[in-house]
Each structure stands twice: as C-alpha cells, then as structure tokens.
Amino acid sequence: MAIQSKLPHVGTSIFAKMSALAAQHQAVNLSQGFPDFPCDPKLLALVTEAMQNGQNQYAPFIGLLPLREQISQKVAASYQVNYSPETEITITSGGTEALFCAISALVRMGDEIIIFEPAYDSYAPVIALCGGVVKRIALKYPHYKVDWDEVKRLISPRTKAIILNTPHNPCGTVWSRNDMLALSALVQQNNLTVISDEVYEHLIFDNVRHESVLRYPELRERSFVVFSFGKTFHATGWKVGYCLAPKALSGEFRKVHQFVTFSTSTPFQVAIAKYLENPAHYEILPDFYQQKRDYFLKSLHQTPFQFKPSAGTYFQLAYYGHLSDEPDVAFAERLTRDYGVAVIPVSAFYSDGTDEKVIRFCFAKREETLDLAAQRLELLAKLLV
Ligand SMILES: Cc1ncc(COP(=O)(O)O)c(C=O)c1O
Structure with missing residues (x-):
C-alpha cells in the first residue's frame, strides 16, 4: 500500500x-559534521556512573531539574539573562527535536516563515509538515550577508516567524550586532516570532562575541532559542539539546515536545548536569x-x-x-x-x-x-x- x-x-x-x-x-x-575524536573521558565516566547508579528510567518530560538549573546558570553567566528552570527551559532530544517542536507549536496552515538559505535541512520540511509556506532569502557566496531591505520586502501580513542560525552551518558566518538590531526592528514592527538556532554558540573564532538573541530583550521575549550539547561536548550521537523561551512560548513548546518524545535519555542528562558544574569545559x-x-x-x-x-x-x-x-x-x-x-x-x-x-x-x-x-x-x- x-x-x-x-x-x-x-x-x-x-x-x-x-x-x-x-x-x-x-x-x-x-x-x-561530527567530530572523529572522543569526548572527555570524565563525561563518559559520569554517564556510566549514572547508568550503574540505576538512573535509567524516564526523566521528567521537561528534563531533569539539576540539568535545567545548570543551564539556567550557564546562560546567566554567558549572556547575563535569567531563564527559569521551572517554566522557560526544556531539555530535548537534540537541537533537531527542539526545532521541530518550536516550529510545530507555532506554524499553522498558510503561515509564512522566512528562512535564510543555504539552510540546515530540517527547517523547510518541518514548516511544510505544519502546512506553513517557506519564504526564502538566498544568501550568496562569498560573504553570505543578509540584505535587510530584502527581508523587509518579503514580510507580508501572513508572515509568522523568522528562523535564523548563527554561527551558521554551512557558511561559517556569524551575525553581527547590526544584524541583530535590524532583525529586532523588523520583528517588533511586524509582530513576528523568532526561532534562533544557536547550536554552534561556542564555536566562534578570532575573539568575536556570539551575538545571541538572548542578549537582546526585545528579541528574547518573542524567541525560541535552540542549543545542542552534541556540538558543545563532541557527542553528536547523544542527541541532547534544549530550548529556551519565555513561559507562554515554552508552555506551547512543551505540549508538542511531550508527544514527540516525552522525555530525553536520563543518564546523559544526569552526566551533563554534573559536567556543567565546570564551565571550563565549554569556555x-x-x-x-x-x-x-x-x-x-x-x-x-x-x-x-x-x-x-x-x-x-x-x-x-x-x-x-x-x-x-x-x-x-x-x-x-x-x-x-x-x-x-x-x-x-x-x-x-x-x-x-x-x-x-x-x-x-x-x-x-x-x-x-x-x-x-x-x-x-x-x-x-x-x-x-
Ligand atoms: C544548524 C544546525 N542546527 C541544528 C542542528 C541539530 O543539532 P542536533 O544534532 O543536536 O540535533 C545541527 C546539526 O548538524 C545544525 O548544523
């Protein structure tokens, strides 16, 4: 059939x-895109220890509290913002699941979503599955810079959200403060939601600062921000990530997440929570x-x-x-x-x-x-x- x-x-x-x-x-x-070198043996030992200690059953669907608390401290230290472990941080099975849940929670039939191409391959199919319409801005070799007037022209009354990715796969570019300010002005004027894919937040070079959406209050209040421990701890196969979003957005995100996977693997969460006690591991x-x-x-x-x-x-x-x-x-x-x-x-x-x-x-x-x-x-x- x-x-x-x-x-x-x-x-x-x-x-x-x-x-x-x-x-x-x-x-x-x-x-x-995956490392061919091992992750830190200390992290491996923490996973083994968690398994041997019997931490092998379902985690709470929003993620283990100690991990959500560590993430809250991490984002406070990195970006000087407060995200509540109770209501604004959700552990997911990788960044990909977080993107799926954010898009699914948001997009309805006929909604237009702006993405920048070249783009990570999950955005467009998930938008399509939700009945959304993908609106594309093509970025061009060699600079792959966003023309914000072009973005402005693409926005229509049906536009619901903009998805961005910085640092960017595959281009290896990073958005500047001016990009974030231009984005901020447009999303406020047009009341758009933002999905910010920041899975490479720590992979940024030449002393340039990562311009996270988290640094901009007007963006933060309307954004789902997606991260991945697979990238950060050289363990892409573990598929542990998280999404930060204000309470109302996280509430809708969690409704989808609980039916996609219910919860993410417990021993990995236990281990990553302990490992995060030392920020040197990602610094x-x-x-x-x-x-x-x-x-x-x-x-x-x-x-x-x-x-x-x-x-x-x-x-x-x-x-x-x-x-x-x-x-x-x-x-x-x-x-x-x-x-x-x-x-x-x-x-x-x-x-x-x-x-x-x-x-x-x-x-x-x-x-x-x-x-x-x-x-x-x-x-x-x-x-x-
Ligand atoms: C831009 C981008 N977003 C999201 C992801 C997904 O991350 P994860 O492996 O945690 O699902 C990747 C992985 O390659 C990526 O390159």
Missing part, C-alpha cells in the same frame, strides 16, 4: 549519500576549534581552492569555480572517488539547488585525519596546475 507523501521532494540526505560514498572509496570523510571551545580551523586552513593554502576563513562552526567553505565547470554535486563526488576526500556540495542547502561551485569541509577532526586530507588535496593541486 502506498500513501500520499507529505514530503514528496524529500529524498535521502546528501549527508548520508556522501558518507556512504566516502566509506565505499575509503575517503577521508570531511563531509558530515575552551572557541580556542580548541580555532586551532583546528587554522590547522586545516594551512593545508587548504597549498591547494588552488579559494576561501574566506570560517568565523564560526566547524565548517569551512571553499570555491572551485575557477578550476572546473562541473556542478558541485559532481565535483564533490569526484573529489571523494578520485582524490579520497569527501565533502558536501553547498547546493544541497538551497531548496532550488543554487550551485555557486562551493563545497563544505568539516574540520572537527583529529590532526592525523586533517593531515591525510591535506596530502590528498595537495595531490589535487599538483594535477590541476
């Missing part, structure tokens, strides 16, 4: 495809990843790719249009197959497949992995010269 698809245009994701191709050709996998992240970025850029300099250093996230984009006319999917496949380095074509992040001949590398890898990728990319350089 077949059913009529609610997502007829959604197929196997490019991430799964490129990872499979990488495995098939024993390529260095710089495609999908070192900008330096840690900046070193990885710089290490990777040194090898990219030996290649003919053109690039602008990533300002945040663990992704680096590179332009190859002066080397080849191939579409980016074909180029990424060839790089994987013939040169043994798997990457993601950036057209995958545009709903209309915009192809600016840009590919994405993930540098959340051990130095040995980055070295091996560098050797192979240097070979490409020699062949192309």
Whole structure:
C-alpha cells in the first residue's frame, strides 16, 4: 500500500549519500559534521556512573531539574539573562527535536516563515509538515550577508516567524550586532516570532562575541532559542539539546515536545548536569576549534581552492569555480572517488539547488585525519596546475 507523501521532494540526505560514498572509496570523510575524536573521558565516566547508579528510567518530560538549573546558570553567566528552570527551559532530544517542536507549536496552515538559505535541512520540511509556506532569502557566496531591505520586502501580513542560525552551518558566518538590531526592528514592527538556532554558540573564532538573541530583550521575549550539547561536548550521537523561551512560548513548546518524545535519555542528562558544574569545559571551545580551523586552513593554502576563513562552526567553505565547470554535486563526488576526500556540495542547502561551485569541509577532526586530507588535496593541486 502506498500513501500520499507529505514530503514528496524529500529524498535521502546528501549527508548520508556522501558518507556512504566516502566509506565505499575509503575517503577521508570531511563531509558530515561530527567530530572523529572522543569526548572527555570524565563525561563518559559520569554517564556510566549514572547508568550503574540505576538512573535509567524516564526523566521528567521537561528534563531533569539539576540539568535545567545548570543551564539556567550557564546562560546567566554567558549572556547575563535569567531563564527559569521551572517554566522557560526544556531539555530535548537534540537541537533537531527542539526545532521541530518550536516550529510545530507555532506554524499553522498558510503561515509564512522566512528562512535564510543555504539552510540546515530540517527547517523547510518541518514548516511544510505544519502546512506553513517557506519564504526564502538566498544568501550568496562569498560573504553570505543578509540584505535587510530584502527581508523587509518579503514580510507580508501572513508572515509568522523568522528562523535564523548563527554561527551558521554551512557558511561559517556569524551575525553581527547590526544584524541583530535590524532583525529586532523588523520583528517588533511586524509582530513576528523568532526561532534562533544557536547550536554552534561556542564555536566562534578570532575573539568575536556570539551575538545571541538572548542578549537582546526585545528579541528574547518573542524567541525560541535552540542549543545542542552534541556540538558543545563532541557527542553528536547523544542527541541532547534544549530550548529556551519565555513561559507562554515554552508552555506551547512543551505540549508538542511531550508527544514527540516525552522525555530525553536520563543518564546523559544526569552526566551533563554534573559536567556543567565546570564551565571550563565549554569556555575552551572557541580556542580548541580555532586551532583546528587554522590547522586545516594551512593545508587548504597549498591547494588552488579559494576561501574566506570560517568565523564560526566547524565548517569551512571553499570555491572551485575557477578550476572546473562541473556542478558541485559532481565535483564533490569526484573529489571523494578520485582524490579520497569527501565533502558536501553547498547546493544541497538551497531548496532550488543554487550551485555557486562551493563545497563544505568539516574540520572537527583529529590532526592525523586533517593531515591525510591535506596530502590528498595537495595531490589535487599538483594535477590541476
Ligand atoms: C544548524 C544546525 N542546527 C541544528 C542542528 C541539530 O543539532 P542536533 O544534532 O543536536 O540535533 C545541527 C546539526 O548538524 C545544525 O548544523
């Protein structure tokens, strides 16, 4: 029996495809975004301890109180704001679930939601599942800057919300204070809700401050703000994240969350709550990843790719249009197959497949992995010269 698809245009994701191709050709996998180094053994020990202590049953559906309390202290220390563990912080099964719940709680049939492309691949399908209409602003290589007049023109009486992502996957850009002020003015004038995807909050370089929505009271009061411990603690497979939102918004968010998953894995929550008692674990992240970025850029300099250093996230984009006319999917496949380095074509992040001949590398890898990728990319350089 077949059913009529609610997502007829959604197929196997490019991430799964490129990872499979990488495995098939024993390529260095710089495609999908996950670290290939372990998380802190202390954190692993805390999870084991929680399991052995019998903390293996359902957590409260909004998350364990000690974890919500630690998050409250963390955001107070990082952004000087108070979020109530009781009413404004909800633990989710990763950032993806938080995004799903926020969009589902908000969007009704015919509502228009503005997103910026290239975009994380979950936003548009979830909006579509809710009967919403995706309105896209295309950001362009190499700066991927938002033209706020264009955003203003796109807003209609049906516009319900704007979804943003800073630091940005895949572009590696970060929004400035001026971006946040422009956003703030528009959402106030048009009474819009904001969904702010800040899963890479700590992966930001060159001493630039993360311009979180949390820093802006007029934005905060109308925002769902989404975070992920997978990114922060090198454990993407654990799928633990959270959403901050004012009480009324959190109330609606929680109604959806309880029927999506009810609650998130208990021992991971116990462990992360204890681990968060030491802020040093996340305060070192900008330096840690900046070193990885710089290490990777040194090898990219030996290649003919053109690039602008990533300002945040663990992704680096590179332009190859002066080397080849191939579409980016074909180029990424060839790089994987013939040169043994798997990457993601950036057209995958545009709903209309915009192809600016840009590919994405993930540098959340051990130095040995980055070295091996560098050797192979240097070979490409020699062949192309
Ligand atoms: C921009 C962005 N948002 C959200 C997520 C989802 O985070 P999680 O793995 O915690 O579900 C990701 C993961 O890749 C991401 O890149």
